[in-house]
Amino acid sequence: MSVTGVEGEERHDLTKSESKQIRKRSMRLLGSLVSPMKARIALTATVIIISTGAQVVGPALIAFGIDQGLPAVVGGDAIPLVLVVAAYLLSGLAGALLIAWYTVLMARVSQAILIELRKRVFLHTQKLSLEFHEKYTSGRIIARQTSDLDSLRELLDSGISQLVQGGLYMVFIAGALFLMDWVSGLVLLGAVVPLAFLTRWFQVRSSKVFRETRTTSARVIVHFVETMTGIRAVKAFRKEKRNEAEFGQLVEDYRDANARAINLFGVYDPGLVFIGNVALAVVLLVGGLRVADGSLAIGVLLATLLYTRSFFAPAEELAMFYNSYQSAAAALEKISGVLEEIPSVPDPDRPTDLWQAKGAVNFADVEFAYTEDRVVLPEFSLDIPAGQTIALVGSTGAGKSTLAKLIARFYDPSKGAVTLDGVELRQLHPKDLRRAIVMVTQEAYLFSGTVASNIALGKPDATRSEVIQAAKAVGAHEFIESLPDGYDTDVNKRGGRVSAGQRQLISFARAFIADPVVLILDEATASLDIPSERLVQEGLQTLLADRTAIIIAHRLSTVAIADRVLVMEHGRIIEDGPPAELIAGTGKFSQMYAAWRDSLV
Amino acid sequence: MSIDTERKLSTVAAIRRLYPYAKPAMPWIYAGMAAAMLAALVSLAIPQVLQSLVDGPLQQGDSNEIWLPVIVVLALGVLEAIMIFLRRWFVLHPGTRIEARMRNALYDKLQRLPVAFHDRWPSGQLLSRAISDLNLIRRWFAFGLVLIVVNVVTIVVGMVVLVSINWVLGLIFFVLSIPLWVYGYVFENKYSVIARRSQDQTGDLATAVEESVHGIRVLKAFGRGKEALRKFQAQAELVRGTEIEKARAIAGIWLWLLLVPDAIFAVSLLAGVWLASIGEITVGGLVAYFATATVLRWPVESIGFLLSMTLDTRTASDRFFEVMHSENRITDPENPKTIESPQGRLVFENVHFRYEDAADGTRDLINGIDLEIEPGETMALVGLTGSGKSTITALTTRLYDVTSGSIRVDGVDIRDLTLGDLRKHLAMAFEDATLFSASVRDNVLLGRPEATEDDLKEALSVAQADFVYELPDGLDTKVGEEGMSLSGGQRQRLALARAVAAKPSVLVLDDPLSALDVDTEALVEDALRHVLASTTALIVAHRPSTVQLADRVALLEQGRVTAVGKHSDLLATSEHYRFVISSLEDEQPASVDTTAEDIEDAVSIHTGTIPIINPGRSGRSAGEGGA
Structure with a gap:
């Protein structure tokens, strides 16, 4: 291994x-x-x-x-x-x-x-x-x-x-x-022997006991935080009594480990004093006898006593x-x-620049596998012309997200090459890659800071009016305006807490302001309520008019704005064509579509 | 008690409030003090023996007389070690029990405080109270309190000893050590400010790290690694600056801690030798003086630190009582009623709700709701984000209490039931599914631990949570913070299974299927239909497919129910309902360039048949409408 x-x-x-x-x-x-x-x-x-x-x-x-x-x-x-x-x-x-x-x-x-x-x-x-x-x-x-x-x-x-x-x-x-x-020196040297044993004992015991206090305290903390963050579930399911017993046990375990750790000092500390005081007495004896017979000056005796006493002071810290x-x-x-x-996805050594991307994406004999025997996407080729809007559909685990991530170069293919306007992504300059291709995922992550700074993440030098423009374009402007400080609301502060759907709108605005030629939306509308989703979809139609887009969505409403639908199953593209054509056919997609229509109003 | 009145308490009074928790430990703490006192006196006695030794046998050159004093020094030394051992041993377990007792009390209190309290207090704030504050309090009782008393006594006794050896030298020691007392105190205060700042900045740095990891997809997707690094670097530099400032403060105290005693010793040496030369002090007296001064060095240095520790303990105790004295308004009634034969009729009567800290002039979040749900009926709640759907579900189990009006289960006001009873009758599944660090089994059977294996399996199959059988240890696999991490959809299915397994008479589901994919959602809905056939249920729904589980639908707008009826009827009669629930491909698709304003207008125009107070959607326009 x-x-x-x-x-x-x-x-x-x-x-x-x-x-x-x-x-x-x-x-x-x-x-x-x-x-x-x-x-x-x-x-x-x-x-x-x-x-x-x-x-x-x-x-x-x-x-x-x-x-x-x-x-x-x-x-x-x-x-x-x-x-x-x-x-x-x-x-x-x-x-x-x-x-x-x-x-x-x-x-x-x-x-x-x-x-x-x-x-x-x-x-x-x-x-x-x-x-x-x-x-x-x-x-x-x-x-x-x-x-x-x-x-x-x-x-x-x-x-x-x-x-x-x-x-x-x-x-x-x-x-x-x-x-x-030197005689007192020898006495001190003698005292070092028990000191060394005591210290060694302390070290061995303490490394074990301290580990226990760390693990027991970590358990107390985890349980505590879980209770507080899940307080609704605790209350709704009457877990208080059981929690009390569980927490009480964890607290006792921690107390016990802690007491043992403290007790180590309770032995080591007096042990040090004991060794030090015995050494002091011996130094006093061997010194005093020589002072008495005149072979040692009294000041020297005092100095040896003071030295002996100070010698042991740093021992505990050393331990x-x-x-x-x-x-x-x-x-x-x-x-x-x-x-x-x-x-595993390194920046190119000699990057190729692509100042003006058009947005044509091509997969040539691409295969993607985590390991040899875990092939996620078997070898395939796919050509996406610039400006096309593609809906990627299929059940969970069909490989839709993986395909999208290959375009965003979150992964590199195991075999074959993905190209943008003929330039292999591996060779493309990172700055051009990120400017040209942007992916919006379901988990719309917001960084601490204001709503405006979160939108401007898509374009760091954006002006306020550009930010507002982007928010308006995705239908986020109204709710942002209604926040306590509008665009300057801190998303982590109280009152600034935004719902999952609102987070997604902000992350849409972020993608919008970045203005990429290729936009990938991975389940990006899942948390929106239906009216908001409708607004976003309408916004998307204008937004996507002159860009390449890959849209992944469980809800087939997306298909309406797609030029082309790819149906995936077990990592393979099993159907490929314009939506109307596929719906009219008898394949998987026409079944899915019919089932979805039934589920609607 | 409010925070203001707590601030006015003196430090002693503030700390004394901890007495009930410390009471059982007090005898042991006193015993520890006694032992420590004895140890201190013994260490002060040793120099006295030295003095008599130096002035007696050593001056006279009598070797035989040396043995006795040496044995006394040895015996005193051993006694000191024993007393130090006893001091620690006496307070060890009683001290840690104070901490444990307070920790359990705090936890119990927090579990009982209402959700509204937890909304205000982030768990990090509560955690620091439960861990570091209580830790400090324990150390103060076991260590700080004992040493304050003992060190003050040691210093006083030591001074007396020094003065009795020679009053001039004693005075020198006393006067020159004053700067140390003062500076020690000043330093601790200054240092704790910097230390707190360093803690905050380290916390910010940790936040930056967490964000860079949790937000890695966004950073990569937009190629913003450089910006993130720059921000991180700036924060790391701040931390470095503060740490070096901290080091400067430490350097300052080191300087004084070394310089002052050395200055005392140097001046004492000058004065002592001169006094000895004129016969004012014996050589043995000099030896005793320096030995005693060495013993006193640490108690003197420690006073500043102990004082500041006491002040910190006071703050910690204030923070502790801030929580302990918080009022809990959602409690069991004095004379609880019971429901004899649960049917599951749920009635809302003129229910109003607003957060206590809501700004004046805003409308109530729930603004007068009347709704009756018959036994066995399934009612769906539909409305835009912010219309109050989730709040209603939270009111039913008294996570919050209604501001006015009442909610009744089988004719009994839910405030007349014990909380335990109420929550046995009503089970909830939340949109953000919380799993605890326990096995799958324990998590699912949370609401009914006595349920059978069959109940468990049935609940899991209703929630389509069969994936649990494929986990490493099947139903015994630990999940939650300390266990396996599950996907959002998997967590949600377990939370649903939990509500189903509780077999309540009323089931309350807050958008329980939002994280599921379409196929799974369909399967869950099919299975749920059977459960719902016999159970009263209130379901928050976003999707038409979920709505179809319900017998009737209540449409919420602006905290009011504006329409109740069958799904098909509402579709036919309510424009707003169509707007909220129907997908893009409507009978009449909205035109491409529709804006939010247009839709708002459409709403206000077409909802004429439904009693709506304010046509505007945002809180701001609602306020204007009401004015």
């Missing part, structure tokens, strides 16, 4: 070599993100090293002050004391300023990495074919770009800083302690690092998988 791209993302049984392949891929990605910032990272590292050094000298200076400064002051010489206090102030100031600088530097580095990665993932997912989007599902693509990037941000924002700061701090303190008094590292590494593996996917 391959683990290229997003494959293997859901598998938990990866072999060693597969895991290695995935890790390598995510390291490559990380390398490519980090390498342009080498110089800045080096500066950041230097700053934090110096800063930590400056922070660590404090206790040593106190020791010097007590052991050398005090006798000197007693002897009438205040200079050593003043010097040491000045050094203390200076080191404190330097340490503080540098750490502040480091914090900002580090944020710049991590934000630069994040924004670059954000852009890459965004651009890449936009490039990936619809086929990929349909297979991989929107939820997962969104998760890659939100929660996965969040865990990476968490690692860069706090994880790395904690690791670097805390780790350096501990190393520097240990170093200073060894320099001042937490492992968690954020783990989730970030998993996230990066998934992200790198998406980035590895090769767009």
Whole structure:
């Protein structure tokens, strides 16, 4: 099995070599993100090293002050004391300023990495074919770009800083302690052994327990949101009581997992204090004995005690690092998988321009299959002259939408070629392709923003009067005017909520303003009520007069405005001709038409 | 209670309102405080031992005398660790139970609040209350409250200790640490503003991502990838800017957190050594001073943060009570009536409805409806978008309550039935079919969990939902948010099966077939006919084929029923009905260049026989007409 791209993302049984392949891929990605910032990272590292050094000298200076400064002051010489206090102030100031600088530097580095990665993932997912989007599902693509990037941000924002700061701090303190008094250093080294065991225990347990809190909390959230968004159904079917029991159980599961997670700290925290205090007592003992026999200065003893106490402070944060590292590494593996996917409908390397499209579409020996054994459209040829209006009919799953999507180049055919005015779509410049061919689907998606900006999506430089013109042409003007802020109504805000039918009208207006030579309507009138549909159809007749159009509709009313009807079944075109001719005949279409007439008034 | 009066509460009073939820945990919280206090006192005692050690045995060079103090330090150290363990252990489960208790209470309340409340509150708003706000409250009880008390006591005791070691040094510590208290508080406030902004902007960025994925077909169809990228980039840059601003704020607090203690230590060193040289303080005293000051460092730093956490908790508790104190007007009656033998007669009498927040001067959404549906009869509701069809269906099960007038089932006002009873008699299927994260079986049997396997199969076959048998686990396949995603048509068929399986005496269907293709729709209609033969039903219909399921049709215009009758009769008598229901190929096709205005005119001219108040279609012209 391959683990290229997003494959293997859901598998938990990866072999060693597969895991290695995935890790390598995510390291490559990380390398490519980090390498342009080498110089800045080096500066950041230097700053934090110096800063930590400056922070660590404090206790040593106190020791010097007590052991050398005090006798000197007693002897009438205040200079050593003043010097040491000045050094203390200076080191404190330097340490503080540098750490502040480091914090900002580090944020710049991590934000630069994040924004670059954000852009890459965004651009890449936009490039990936619809086929990929349909297979991989929107939820997962969104998760890659939100929660996965969040865990990476968490690692860069706090994880790395904690690791670097805390780790350096501990190393520097240990170093200073060894320099001042190697015996105390050895004691500290001894304390590191139980510390390491405790920390390892914490890491292993916490990565498991934290995963549980995440999954249990996710379940609480899903149940909660489902209840609130489906509140009508909850009430109508008296689900409240049952919900209470279900939700109560989920809350308890979450509480339990959460309590276990908190309890880890409840053990780790006092464990740290315990190890630290025992180490302190031992340092005190071995130091005190030597102070008593005069082989160690009292200031040095104080310094070793202060050092020992501070040594354990960053340990907890270091232990937490492992968690954020783990989730970030998993996230990066998934992200790198998406980035590895090769767009199956790539932009041409050397695009052909088509400044003035006429709208003649041709399918030459085209076959479309998802995989070898899943042929959706068996090989066929079809010629659509410029300006023709075609109705595409057939039952669900007959392949109508697939054929339409081939024209819009949402998919590329597996065999053969689709051409516009003789230029193969694969070679056509994207800008010309999108200007010439526009597809309107049933799910009329509106972006956040105003009604006007949603219509203008079809033509970004459109003036307001053009927008209104387009809305009028599809019969959307009246209802838009009646919205609270007319064309400036935010479609997501309260009062701006538009019905499914109104959304479709807006998306019609969007297509109208784009003014393409080939217009594809895939079930685009399904949500309209009959009077609106009638209006749109009338509008379409003028709109489609000089364009090529492919109209897919369940309701055969569309056929009235078509020049030609294609009847599809199981991926094949089984009838092809002018509507009147087909209705008069005895084929599938004449049956469908008769049945539809009966269903009407 | 209104939000305004809540704002006026003091922070203490506002938080005290949480007491009922926290009450069972309070003894444990007090125990935790006691343990924490002891731990703090122990950590303050250690430097005292050091002082006596330094000034005693160490000065005298007596090695034998060292052991005892060291053992005391060790014992105190172990005691401190135990007390810290106890502090956390005492509050662990009681603390998390506060959170769980409040979460369940909030959820129960929300389930009972009327649909009108949910229309006003997006689920994201409610979710943040249920998750992060309650999380914060738990942490405040288990951690914040305990530490505020303990740290304040520690600081006070510590100050006393420092002053008793040497009053000059104690004063230095106290005075110089004031900037830290102030700055800590200022920082937390400043930081929370930036953090909130960063959260909002990250949310916007996530929205941009979601739109770019959900709207990918549109973006591809119009080749607007570049514009989307540009918008996304601009938002990502905003986030970056805010994050760096956030880092600057953090850098600021780091600066102070490191600089102030170092300055205190430096000044103390200067003063301490000088005091020692004139014999005002012993070397042991100096050692004790620095060790104590090190212990006090964290409690002092934490005060600002704890204060701001308390303020946040207050906000969280206000947000919690905002929901908990919302009034619920759709409740069970005090003396509920029951329907002895359900027939399924549904009567609307002069029903009016308007949203509570509807603007003055607009007409009622449902503007005086009288309608009687006989037992076993199927009534179709037909009208243009916005005429009030869906609202009527929602009124029947009290998702909303009528503003005036009444709806009666078998002679009983629906407000005199318990909600449970009412909704057992009336089952609904909605246009936007909601499925819950559960098996197909549970979803279909939602309204009647005790139904038999045969009932289930029958309901599925009526709704032409046989596709469920081909799902991976058949009827046990999980659907909904966490399960398999189904197409709109499939979801709608399951929702229809759900209403049928409930076997109600009245079936209310809000455009239940809109997402089905023509072939399936025809099959469903055939099967539904049998069910409807014996059940009272109210069906919102857009298509002629659906209308033909009904015995009679009620035509809605502007929130009123303007005609009731058989489909064929209405076709013959009502121009507006023909306009609403008949497809393009009418007997007299509308001319190609008909505009909306023309049709409106046509409506107003030809509906003379039907009582219509306002001929205009849009809300605006309706207002003018009424003026």
